[in-house]
Amino acid sequence: MSVEAPLAPPPRSRRTAADRVRAALAELHEYRGQVLTHTEKAWASITFAGTRHTLALLFVGEEAVEAGEQFVAALPDHEFAIPGQLVADAGVTEVEHRLLPEPRLVVQCELLLLEEG
Template identity: 80%
Template structure:
């Protein structure tokens, strides 16, 4: 009988609130956008703690640009379901369209996530 042990599996990376928020944003744009930048900064008030996120997305091609336009319209009123987090504010801070050499839409959005008690 040989004692061949399997090497231990590496621990699974724990998904952060930022990871879940990015996944929710990509789902909202039908996975037609690409996250090209994500900045996260701690945020707190007297009664709440959380994080402020700035996310830049790129939509390339006709179909992706259409999805990006729907994303821009839907984001401010979207009800996010992120475990342990409340999205207190979500909006588009910058939007840039380009038609040549091919259709592109660059969107920067700001989100404030508060930790649920």
């Protein structure tokens, strides 16, 4: 009779800044939107380093569109809490509304994250 060693838990995957941005935005739009695209580019000045995140979010249905409209209004002044990062700028760059065949909203937004430290 052989005794098998217990399985080790799988290694925890490390959450990236991009993962944290998507999670923070999802919380802000009450998990009503879907990320269509997300790009991340390195950004630096003489004194700071960070990343610029550009996202397209889709909201489908009346309740989701309402949450999306609230998201658009709240994003620029929202105080984010992303560990190790400071959100220096957040804004909506484009909004597209459609009513047919069902209410739909696509929001393009950009966030500039600076590394704390």
